[in-house]
Amino acid sequence: MKIEHLPLDQNINGWAAIKAETPRYPSLRGNVTADWLVIGAGYAGLAFARRIAELRPHEKVVVLDAINIADNASARNSGFVIDLPHTVGSSSSELAQANTYRRLLQYGVKHLKETVDNHQIDCDWLNSGKYHCAVSPQFDGEIDHYQQELTTLGESHQLLEQAELTQRLGTDFYRRAVYTPNCILVNPAALVGGLAATLPENVTVYANSPALQIDTQNGIYAQTPHGEIRARKLMLAINGASRGLPLYKGSVFAMSTFATLTEPLSLRQRERLGNIAPWGLTPVNALAGATLRYTHDHRFLIREHVNFAPKLVTNAVETGKHARRHQALFARLYPQLTDLDMAYSWSGLISITRNGAPVWGTLAPNVYSAAGCNGSGISKQSAFGRLLAEHALGEDNPLLADMQTVGRANYLPPRPFLDLGVKSFIARERWRSKREL
Template sequence: MNIQHLPLDQNINGWAALDNRIPRFSSLRGKITANWLVIGAGYAGLAFARRIAELRPHESVVILDAINIADNASARNSGFVIDLPHTVGSSSAELEHANTYRRLLQYGVNHLKQAVHQHNIDCDWMNSGKYHCAVSQQFDREIDNYQQELTSLGENHQFLEKDDLKKRLGTDFYRRAVYTPNCILVNPAALVAGLAASLPENVTIYANSPALQISTSGLIHAFTPHGEVRADKLMLAINGAARGLPLVKGSVFAMSTFATLTEPLTLQQRQRLGEISPWGLTPVNALAGATLRYTRDHRFLIREHVNFAPNLITNAVETGIHARRHQQLFSRLYPQLGEVNMAWSWSGLISITRNGAPVWGQLARNVYSAAGCNGAGISKQSAFGRLLAEQALGEDNPLLSDMSSLGRANYLPPRPLLDIGVKSFLARERWYARSEI
């Protein structure tokens, strides 16, 4: 298997730039052997490696990542450790599906929390909850339905309208929201770096070491620019980059998202907002709306716009265009903060499957994969990676039946048909939800 595309973003990841204590890992030089090879040091790959190392302490695990650990796709997201599915549905089948995802998400949250506390990972871990918001009356029904669905699940939540939202968010931009109290907010770069640095001793990580070619016939054999790894078994945790691999069979693709962090607000600027605590906000339409955060150090995060990214590359010009959009959106949200400067803008990658099911499980003899997160990647992929390790080792976990019930990712058409389909879908969603930004 030849890796056809490697991720490239020409902009500084603001989350990593905030913390100069983030550890760096050396790149691979020379030839090494291991019992297990994991390609991709995101949440799925790290969770898989940790669980393998815990259950098989005498076996060696090697992790390869194409770039710096605190700069990979897992480190570039918005930092929401989601505990509940964004949408539920009303039929009995939909409710059961939502229950399954709730169990898996909360399993991921709990094990991340355990690792953060056990290893004192400084990642601004905050149980701040989440506001699921709508701007226009057009989406009142979606908010009402989400309330009813959470009630059906027995989940604690709160319905808020414009005036109450303004008190909590510092803006009257939003019309309605449902608040759920157990979403965790983090600095994702600090979290993924801390998880990597705290792995058991039988795990070795090499950064800036992309696997350029992988052989799975017989012994696993992976080639990097300056080294080689031979291993007994392989786990692929490369999400959207897996599309070109024959074993994945074209069932996943990548999209880029764009984010901006502001400079920290001064005391005078904070006084204009009122007394607000750190919060996170997701839009009722994830593809067309904006995800926002107000951080512990008094910055705003704006994540808005999604592009099809089949080659995993985002250049500075493209990011710059969306940085200007973020500045304009921020000015509409917070006209009282017009002089606040933007500090960093960057892009990140998410992986998508057609039917929402993951590319998870055993792909071939001695080859495993956890890809296709479809959002909520921190908690979801942490759960998927850990459970995949238990399946690979023949361990018994009742959540493995939940994973099986998610089904398999559907086949996607080849390019350029895929390009046409994805871009058309995005255009429709943006038009439909144009009132939300």
């Protein structure tokens, strides 16, 4: 199997740039052997490697990543460790599915928290909760429905109107929101870097070592630019890049997202904003709205716009175009802060499946996969990776039954039909939510 496309973002990841130090790892050189090979050092791959190493301390685990760990796709997201599904539904089957995802998400949060605490990972871990917001009256019904769903699930929440939102967020841009108190906010580059740096001793990490070719027919073999590795078993955690591999049968595709991080607010700018606590905000329509954060060090994050990215490449021109969009949006939200400079703008990749279900489990003898995060990647993929390790080792965990009920990603059409379908869907959602920006 040849890897047809490798990720490339011609920009600087702001989360990594504002941390004084991020771990560096050597590239793979020469011939290496291992019991387990993990390709992809994101949340799923690292969770899988950690759990395998814990349960099999005498077996050797090797993790490969195509770029620097603190600059990969997992390090470029918005830093929300989500504890609840974004949508629930109202039928009995939808509520059952929401309960399943809630258990899985909260399992991921729990084990991430244990790892962060046990290893004292400095990732700005903060339990700030999350605001799920709408701008126009068009989405009042969806806000009300989400509140009712959370009540049915027995989850703590608050319905907030514009006046209270203005006080908490420092802007009157948002009309209504549902606030849930247990979402965690982090610096994702610091978190993924810390997770890699604190793996057990029987795990070796190689960065800047993309797998160019993978063979699963005669044992496990992978070739990188400067080396090769043979192993007994393989775990694939390459998300959007997996579409070109025959084992995935075209079930996953990638989209690029765009984010901007501001400079820290000066004391005078903070006085104009008001005395507000750090917060995170998700839009009622994730494809068409803007995700925002106000961080503990008094920066704003703006993440807005998604593009279909079949070749996993985003150039500097495209990023620059969306950086200007972010600046214009921020000026509308915070006219009192037009003198606040933007510091970094970057892109990142997320993996999507047609029906929202993952590609999880055994793909072939001795080959395992956790791909297709569909958002909520930090907590969800951490849970999926850990549980996949237990599945691969035949361990008993009641949540493995939940993984069987979330379903399996279904078939996607080939290009160019896929391109037309994805682009049409995005255009339709942007039109439907045009008043949210």
